[in-house]
Amino acid sequence: MKMAMAGLYKRVLPSPPAVDFASSDGKQLFIEAIQNGTMEGFYKLISYFQTQSEPAYCGLASLSMVLNALAIDPGRKWKGPWRWFDESMLDCCEPLEKVKEKGISFGKLVCLAHCAGAKVQAFRTNQSSLDDFRKFVVRCSTSDDCHIISSYHRATFKQTGTGHFSPIGGYHAGRDMALILDVARFKYPPHWVPLRLLWEAMESVDEATRQCRGFLLISRPHRDPGLLYTLSCKHESWVKVAKYLMDDVPNLVKTDDVKDVHKVLSVVFSSLPSHFGEFIKWIAEVRRREDGGQNLSLEENGRLSLKVL
Structure with a gap:
C-alpha cells in the first residue's frame, strides 16, 4: 500500500465565490464567453500557460507567460540556441534570490515588464x-x-495565502466574471470570479509597500527602428553594467577631480569594464550571424533598410 508523503497536494477551491474552470458551470461560462467574443485573448495565453517554479514566483511566472503569449523576443538565449522568456531571466529589477524569499512588488513587476x-x-x-x-x-x-496581469489578495476569494499575481484569461459579460489563469497550478486550478470581487481583492493594501494593488495592461511595443545601435537591459551583462554605471562611475568622477564634460567622458570610457562590449546586443548584423539571416524581426529589417539608405 502506498503511503501518503508529508506535504500538501492542492487545495480545495472555495466555491462560491469562485467557479472551477473545469466544472460544469465553468465550462458553460467558457462556451457562452466564446460565443460572445470575449475569449480571444485566452488562446495565446493558454498556449503558454505555466506553473510558477517557486512558491513566491507568481509575478515572474505571470509575466513570462504574457511576454511569450505576445511573442516578444527576449533578445537573449534561454537554453541552447533558443530565445525564450523564463522566470530565471527576469532579474534586471530585483535579484532572483530576493524574489524567491519575499516575492515581488507591483512596482518591481512593472519595472521587469x-x-x-x-x-x-x-x-x-x-x-x-x-x-x-x-x-x-x-x-x-x-x-x-x-x-492583463492582476495583483490581488487571495483572502477576498476565501483562498489561502496573501498577495498573488495571475493573468486574466477571459471575460463573461452576462455574469460579469473574469477567468483567472492561476499560475500556482499546484494549489488552485483556473477559475472564474466576479469582476467586482476581483476589484475588491485588488483594492487591498500590500503590507510590504503600503500601497494598493492593481493591474498591468501589457502589449507589444510599437517603435520605429533605430538608425544606429540599441542598448538593451535584457542582455545577460545588464546587471554588471548597471553596477558600473550606478556604483563605480560616481566614485571615479569623485576621485579624478572632474571639472568638465570632456573629463567625465574620458574617465567613463577609459574605465569601461571588459564585458561592456557584450552589452551592445541589438545589432542586426550580430543577430544575422547568429540566425543565418533567416529570422530577422521587423525592427531589425527596418534598421537594415535605414542603414542601406
Whole structure:
C-alpha cells in the first residue's frame, strides 16, 4: 500500500465565490464567453500557460507567460540556441534570490515588464475605477494583442495565502466574471470570479509597500527602428553594467577631480569594464550571424533598410 508523503497536494477551491474552470458551470461560462467574443485573448495565453517554479514566483511566472503569449523576443538565449522568456531571466529589477524569499512588488513587476521590452500601463486601484478596469478586461478579452496581469489578495476569494499575481484569461459579460489563469497550478486550478470581487481583492493594501494593488495592461511595443545601435537591459551583462554605471562611475568622477564634460567622458570610457562590449546586443548584423539571416524581426529589417539608405 502506498503511503501518503508529508506535504500538501492542492487545495480545495472555495466555491462560491469562485467557479472551477473545469466544472460544469465553468465550462458553460467558457462556451457562452466564446460565443460572445470575449475569449480571444485566452488562446495565446493558454498556449503558454505555466506553473510558477517557486512558491513566491507568481509575478515572474505571470509575466513570462504574457511576454511569450505576445511573442516578444527576449533578445537573449534561454537554453541552447533558443530565445525564450523564463522566470530565471527576469532579474534586471530585483535579484532572483530576493524574489524567491519575499516575492515581488507591483512596482518591481512593472519595472521587469518594461525591462523585457513590453509596453506597460500600470494602474493601482486608487488611480483607476471598477468601470475602467472592466473596459480594459473587455478590450484584452476581445483581442489577442494585449493581456492583463492582476495583483490581488487571495483572502477576498476565501483562498489561502496573501498577495498573488495571475493573468486574466477571459471575460463573461452576462455574469460579469473574469477567468483567472492561476499560475500556482499546484494549489488552485483556473477559475472564474466576479469582476467586482476581483476589484475588491485588488483594492487591498500590500503590507510590504503600503500601497494598493492593481493591474498591468501589457502589449507589444510599437517603435520605429533605430538608425544606429540599441542598448538593451535584457542582455545577460545588464546587471554588471548597471553596477558600473550606478556604483563605480560616481566614485571615479569623485576621485579624478572632474571639472568638465570632456573629463567625465574620458574617465567613463577609459574605465569601461571588459564585458561592456557584450552589452551592445541589438545589432542586426550580430543577430544575422547568429540566425543565418533567416529570422530577422521587423525592427531589425527596418534598421537594415535605414542603414542601406
